[in-house]
Amino acid sequence: MARIRYYYDTETCKFEPVKTSTTDIVLNLVGFLVFSLIISIGLVSLYVNYFPSEQAADLAKENQQLLLKYKVLNNEFASASRMLSALQDRDDNVYRVVFEAEPIPMEVRNAGTGGAEKYRDLLDERLKREDVIIGAFQRLDKLKKQMYIQTKSYDELFEKAKEKAKMLASIPAIQPISNENLTQFASGFGMRMHPIYKVMKMHTGCDFSAPNGSPVYATGDGVVISSEAMSGYGNQVEIDHGYGYITKYAHLSAFSVRKGQRVKRGQKIGAVGSTGVSVSPHLHYEIIHNGNKIDPVNFFFNDLSPAQYEKLLEIARQERQSMGGE
Numbered sequence: 001m002a003r004i005r006y007y008y009d010t011e012t013c014k015f016e017p018v019k020t021s022t023t024d025i026v027l028n029l030v031g032f033l034v035f036s037l038i039i040s041i042g043l044v045s046l047y048v049n050y051f052p053s054e055q056a057a058d059l060a061k062e063n064q065q066l067l068l069k070y071k072v073l074n075n076e077f078a079s080a081s082r083m084l085s086a087l088q089d090r091d092d093n094v095y096r097v098v099f100e101a102e103p104i105p106m107e108v109r110n111a112g113t114g115g116a117e118k119y120r121d122l123l124d125e126r127l128k129r130e131d132v133i134i135g136a137f138q139r140l141d142k143l144k145k146q147m148y149i150q151t152k153s154y155d156e157l158f159e160k161a162k163e164k165a166k167m168l169a170s171i172p173a174i175q176p177i178s179n180e181n182l183t184q185f186a187s188g189f190g191m192r193m194h195p196i197y198k199v200m201k202m203h204t205g206c207d208f209s210a211p212n213g214s215p216v217y218a219t220g221d222g223v224v225i226s227s228e229a230m231s232g233y234g235n236q237v238e239i240d241h242g243y244g245y246i247t248k249y250a251h252l253s254a255f256s257v258r259k260g261q262r263v264k265r266g267q268k269i270g271a272v273g274s275t276g277v278s279v280s281p282h283l284h285y286e287i288i289h290n291g292n293k294i295d296p297v298n299f300f301f302n303d304l305s306p307a308q309y310e311k312l313l314e315i316a317r318q319e320r321q322s323m324g325g326e
C-alpha cells in the first residue's frame with residue numbers, strides 16, 4: 001500500500017496530498033542507478049589497486065626474486081671480469097713480452113659487443129628494473145668476447161713458444177769440437193796470414209787444432225746439405241739449420257753423416273783431419289748467415305761460462321796465422 005504524503009499549501013492553508021508524476025519516479029530511479037554505478041566503480045578500483053589477487057601477489061614476489069637473482073648474477077659477472085682482467089694483464093706484461101709478441105690493444109680486447117638495444121626486444125616495457133637484466137646480458141657478452149680474444153692470444157703464444165724452442169735448438173750455439181780448456185782454438189775470423197800461400201788472406205771461419213780422428217759435432221739441429229770432398233776445404237760437411245743459418249766443417253778425415261740426414265746439436269758428424277789445403281790436422285768451422293760468412297766466436301755461448309767466453313774472445317782476436325783453407 002503506497003503511503004500518501006502531504007504538504008502544507010500556504011494559499012489554501014490546508015494540508016494537501018502530494019501528487020507524484022511518473023516522470024518524477026523515472027528520474028529518481030535513473031539518478032539512483034547512476035549514483036550506485038559510480039560508487040561501485042570506485043569500490044572495485046580501490047579493491048584492485050590496494051588488495052591484489054593472490055595470483056598477482058605471487059607474480060610480484062617472483063619478480064622480486066628474479067630481480068635479486070639478476071643482481072647476484074651481475075655481481076658474479078663483475079668478479080669474473082676482474083679475474084679476466086688479471087689474466088689479460090699478465091698476458092700483455094709477462095707472457096707476450098717473453099715471447100716478443102705485441103701487446104693486444106685495449107680497443108681490440110674491448111671490441112664492440114653491441115649496445116643495450118640488442119636486448120631491448122627481450123623485455124616487456126612494463127617490467128621494472130630492466131636495466132639490471134640488460135646489464136647482465138651485456139656483461140656476459142663482453143666477457144665471452146674477451147675470453148675468446150684471451151684464448152686466441154694463448155694459442156698464438158703457444159705457437160711462438162714452440163717456434164722459439166725449435167729456433168733455440170737450431171741456431172749454432174756450441175763449439176764443434178770438445179774444447180773445455182780452450183787450448184784447441186787456433187785461429188780466429190778475419191785477415192790472417194795463410195800458412196801455405198804466405199799472404200794475408202781473409203779467414204772466413206775459425207780453426208781448432210786437434211788430433212787426427214777427434215770427433216766433430218753439429219753445433220745446432222738441422223739437415224745435412226753437403227757431405228763431400230772439395231778441393232780447398234777437403235772433406236766437408238754443411239748443415240742447414242733454418243732461420244738463415246748454415247754451418248760448414250772442413251778438412252775432415254771421415255764422415256759420420258750423409259746428405260739429407262737430420263742431425264741434432266752435439267751429434268757426431270765426422271772426424272778431424274787434414275784433407276784439402278791444410279798444414280796439420282785441424283777443423284775449419286764456418287757459420288754462414290743469410291749468405292754472409294760471420295764470426296763463429298759469437299755462437300759458442302751454450303757451453304761456455306762468461307769467463308771462458310771472455311778468454312775465447314781474447315784468443316780469437318790474436319792474429320795467429322790460419323791453418324789452411326782455400
Ligand SMILES: [Zn+2]
Binds near residue numbers: 284322323324325
Ligand atoms: Zn781455417
